Amino acid sequence: MAAHAVAGNRHAGKLSRLGHFFLHELRGVIPPTLFFFVGFNLVLFTKRLFLADYLIEYTGFLVATTAALIVGKTVLVADTIPWMKRFDGAPLAYPILFKTGVYTFFVFVARLLEAFIHYWIEGGAVGHGGFLDHTLGTFTWPHFIATQLWIFVLFLVYVTASELNQLFGDGELFKIFFTRRLPELKTTRRARIRLLVRLARLTDAHSVAELADPHTPPHRELVAILSTLAGDGVSEAKRAA
Numbered sequence: 001m002a003a004h005a006v007a008g009n010r011h012a013g014k015l016s017r018l019g020h021f022f023l024h025e026l027r028g029v030i031p032p033t034l035f036f037f038v039g040f041n042l043v044l045f046t047k048r049l050f051l052a053d054y055l056i057e058y059t060g061f062l063v064a065t066t067a068a069l070i071v072g073k074t075v076l077v078a079d080t081i082p083w084m085k086r087f088d089g090a091p092l093a094y095p096i097l098f099k100t101g102v103y104t105f106f107v108f109v110a111r112l113l114e115a116f117i118h119y120w121i122e123g124g125a126v127g128h129g130g131f132l133d134h135t136l137g138t139f140t141w142p143h144f145i146a147t148q149l150w151i152f153v154l155f156l157v158y159v160t161a162s163e164l165n166q167l168f169g170d171g172e173l174f175k176i177f178f179t180r181r182l183p184e185l186k187t188t189r190r191a192r193i194r195l196l197v198r199l200a201r202l203t204d205a206h207s208v209a210e211l212a213d214p215h216t217p218p219h220r221e222l223v224a225i226l227s228t229l230a231g232d233g234v235s236e237a238k239r240a241a
Contacts, residue, residue: 028079032158033072039154040064070114071151074106096163100155107151192229199225 041064078084084102087095165173202225203211206218213219 029072029076031162032075033068035158036071036154037065037068039150039157040067043150066114067111070110071103071107074110075103078103078106092163092167096156096159099159099163100152103155103159104148104152107155108148195225195228199229 044064084099085095087098161173165171168176199222202218202222210216210218211222
């Protein structure tokens with residue numbers, strides 16, 4: 001009975017780890033997929049409006065959906081590469097431009113692989129430059145430049161928002177845009193700056209021993225400031241502003 005219980009616990013543990021893995025992967029792939037799904041469909045909608053003047057019908061919903069899925073998986077794979085974080089300590093413009101360039105290149109490679117798979121499924125000859133000849137035969141510079149340019153611009157917007165979200169704290173950017181009122185946000189930010197100034201002056205004016213002693217006024221003031229910064233005294237921060 002004990003052996004069966006141990007085996008059952010191990011099986012449950014494996015299923016739990018597998019579930020956490022798939023949940024983590026899903027959470028990583030959904031944001032870029034949704035963002036590029038909307039972005040690509042807006043680009044296609046714009047293209048349809050232009051072509052409508054020439055009485056040309058164009059539908060590319062499936063193409064946009066497939067491209068968004070490719071981009072989402074590409075971002076997920078690229079994020080696992082260690083050197084993607086090489087500019088994380090630099091000014092914000094550096095990691096944004098670096099990641100945007102890398103993501104754009106990875107999507108270009110993924111698009112080539114997708115084209116090769118379609119070419120192979122349709123009966124194209126593998127080897128002897130068959131795929132290269134087919135690609136060059138259907139290749140146009142305007143279409144290539146327009147596609148890569150839009151992918152780069154969309155990635156620039158996505159990476160900028162992602163980096164700002166990480167900088168402010170996960171989910172904080174959404175609250176700033178959609179849940180917090182602007183006057184309240186300005187007041188809170190101003191109050192936090194004043195609290196940090198008070199904290200700097202307090203540490204300059206008193207020794208570590210005074211600040212560590214719970215019976216001294218500097219210690220009580222230190223605790224009050226830290227509690228407010230941690231979110232326990234939001235109303236006090238607003239009053240201080």
